[in-house]
Amino acid sequence: MNLVTLLVAGLANGSLYALVALGLVLIYKTHDLVNFAHGEILMAGGFIGFTAYQTMHLPYPVAFLLAIALGGLLGAVIELVAFRRVADQHHITLAMVTVGLSVFMKGIARVPFGTDIYTFPPAFSADRITLGSAVIAPQHLLTIGIAALLTLLLFLFFRYTTLGKQMRATQQNITGARLVGINTGRVFSSTWSLAAALGAGAGVLAAPLSLLYPDMGTNFLLKGFAAAVLGGFESVPGAIIGGFLVGIIEMLFGGYVSTAFQQVSAFFIIIVILFIRPNGLFGRRAVARV
Amino acid sequence: MTMLSIRNLEAGYGSLKVLRGLSLEVPRGRVVALLGGNGAGKTTTMNAIAGLLPAAGGEIRFEDRELRGLPSHRVFARGIALVAQGRALFAEMTVRENLELGALAARSRPDIVALTEDVFRRFPRLRERVEQRAASLSGGEQQMLATGRALMSRPSLLLLDEPTTGLAPIIVSELGRIIRELNAGGLTILLVEQNVRMALQVADEVYVMRNGEIVLHGAAAELQNSDEMFSSYLG
The missing domain is CATH 3.40.50.300 (P-loop containing nucleotide triphosphate hydrolases)
Incomplete structure (x- = not known):
């Protein structure tokens, strides 16, 4: 296999993992909670995009934005209905809530979509690009480009907007956030919205590369989780780089070693890395909360 | 009264x-x-x-x-602004960012530059540390920063x-x-x-x-x- 082909495909998958990891890290930094329903938010985004693009024949950018907007709304609703009243409970309890939410959302998706597997056509039907001996799919380039754009927007949001700064402040010290008059309830709601919007956007991008079915989220959750762990789980740049690494490692492993172990190769590399750096590539020392 | x-x-x-x-x-x-x-x-x-x-x-x-x-x-x-015990600073943010956050939710639209300058006049040590992370400050400096942050909202x-x-x-x-x-x-x-x-x-x-x-x-x-x-x- 051609190295450039593999790298581009790896980067495309890696950008998706990075988006998933970003959503996980945002929730984790705010609530000390791993959101096990994040894969289902991605699935929901995929189906929203599919319905808008395939069934309702809306233009692709509209379908994409719609998935992001409804994904954000879904996040806010999840926070309001499932978390606001139990936010003070032990984080194991909260994690169980997300597990329940995951099963619930898969069940809901089966009502209109059954157990069928849907194909989501690429955004545009351009031919594959050949660069020397490398073959590059336009959908891969689109995925990398949009993921990069979303990451840049997120970075600008956290750096320059009042809400973004207040979200970072709440992540660092919730008492401090209350002391400076931040409405932390609104910050929680916004954080869920943002994380879910990123997840839903990743779902639309993921659907043409994988396939669309109610259980599709599990694999992305695992890879996104691996990416976040690799990056240290507290670090936004870590999540992005972790995502790229997981995507590229599994492509190269599949291309040069064996496709049989492609899906688990990234996890193997992560185990090795965590032996050497237990807190991840960008993690700080672990602080136990028991 | x-x-x-x-x-x-x-x-x-x-x-x-x-x-x-x-x-x-x-x-x-x-x-x-x-x-x-x-x-x-x-x-x-x-x-x-x-x-x-x-x-x-x-x-x-x-x-x-x-x-x-x-x-x-x-x-x-x-x-009303509280400077809490333990200071509750934003440890990974700089002195400047901590002060800015003190004003962002304030009652009237604040002039952050003027307010920051006011805090620096009262606590000159903070001016020297303006781009340092709050976690890297000494205990006294942290207390000054926590107080300065509270003053940023003009309570x-x-x-x-x-x-x-x-x-x-x-x-x-x-x-x-x-x-x-x-x-x-x-x-x-x-x-x-x-x-x-x-x-x-x-x-x-x-x-x-x-x-x-x-x-x-x-x-x-x-x-x-x-x-x-x-x-x-x-x-």
């Missing part, structure tokens, strides 16, 4: 009652100190005023409007919860001077302290509490040499 008036305040943590009917008044333009031993309920009182801890009973009136039951951001919006009532804990004597007296200066500029201050000597020097009025109740109240000048003061404080 009374700015903050607390009557029969009850608060606690779960089934543990810490405040059992606490009453005190903070007149506008004064420095009032709230003293007492460990576990007397001083921090609980401050947290209940600031809306960090829901009060179970009684009333907290600020400028003739009820505060009890309001969440912390609404209390803050009325013009009309400043609550200071044990600002001198763990600080060197020279920093303690500097902090005392700054409290007097802030008060001279028109700020009303409620100060919780373990350092009785410092509190008596800067405060106009003193309340002493024990087991969740006020046991002594008087002008600081009168209590300075009173045996009653020390016996009630020491229990």
